[in-house]
Amino acid sequence: MARLALASPDGSASRADGRRYDSRLLAELSARRHEATWLSLPPEFPLASGRAIDAALARLASVPRETMLVVDELAYGTLPAEGVAALGRPVAALVRYPASMDPALSAQDADRLEATERAALAAADVVVATSAATRALLLDRFGVPKERLRVAEPGADPVPRARGGGGDVPVILTVGTVCPRKNQATLARALGRIADLGWRWRIVGSLDADPAYAEELRATLATEGLVDRTELVGEIDETALADAYDRADLFALTSRLEGYGMAYAEALARGLPVVAGAGEAAAGLISGAAGELVPPEDPATIAAALRGLLTDGDALARAARAARSAGIRLPRWFQCADVFEHLMEQAEAGR
Secondary structure, eight states: OOEEEEEEETTOGGGHHHHHHHHHHHHHHHHTTOEEEEEEEOTTTTSOOHHHHHHHHHHHHTSOTTSEEEEEHHHHTTSOHHHHHHTOSOEEEEESSOGGGOTTSOHHHHHHHHHHHHHHHHHOSEEEESSHHHHHHHHHTSOOOGGGEEEOOOOOOOOOOOOOOOSSSOEEEEESOSSTTTTHHHHHHHHHTTTTSOOEEEEESOSSSOHHHHHHHHHHHHHTTOGGGEEEEESOOHHHHHHHHHTOSEEEEOOSOOSSOHHHHHHHHTTOOEEEEOOHHHHHHOOTTSEEEEOTTOHHHHHHHHHHHHHOHHHHHHHHHHHHHHHHTSOOHHHHHHHHHHHHHHHHHHO
């Protein structure tokens, strides 16, 4: 029986996809009779105090040496390289996207964090990216050697085709923590440009990760006259989330940055056309007629993409078929677990 500990900040509401990835990965490995557990790190990362960093290093040092140690980039990129080296053991970094690229950071914080990320990643024995786009970024911008890079994409479960909103107007679904990176306020401004059409907007995701941005979103909804057409659902459990996808007709999330885009993948699996913020990760998922890639800072272009789908039933139906076809071809969770199981076997062989 091989052992793995996956360390990440406790209660990091801004990384809901990350928590779901971690949970499914650990469940898959445990089902294979491996000892796969989660290790809680202080919640302050990535902008952690010296005290929080010391506490994180102490918790990492407490993990038995026969256990493979994987640290989420949200914390790993802040750790000093000398602290990682002082652990005296192989360490793997799990990177969804470099934390220094989060648009919520000030330029000063981003520059400081990028410097520590570069040094910390250089100290990692292996770096696991959650998409080919993130792998390319780590290779080209952060100088991680390709021989130390692996890709373990999230999986998508086989699910039925979405039944749709079932009402008089289509339901537009957005899933993602309400924060600058997910960019819901710009999407609200785009929807304000198509207020002449009939639709309802359902936003699923934590409203507590960035209260100031949540207030900005509410203010934008009021300014655009969309309060009565928008439902701020908040964070919900897996059963309710599946129901939200099932009761949608169109998926829209104009993120500024995604490491993979699990919400996009889940929408495609349900056969929902997707309007997504243009980026390398999104482009890797949404191709052909399955949806539209739009500039995340351009409400006019976003609005035009939404209008085109909402006013042309044939175009919406074609996009739904293409989305379903793409969703069927998505990787499964067992493939993600295969990558880590192989790393665990390599670690055992090397001891």
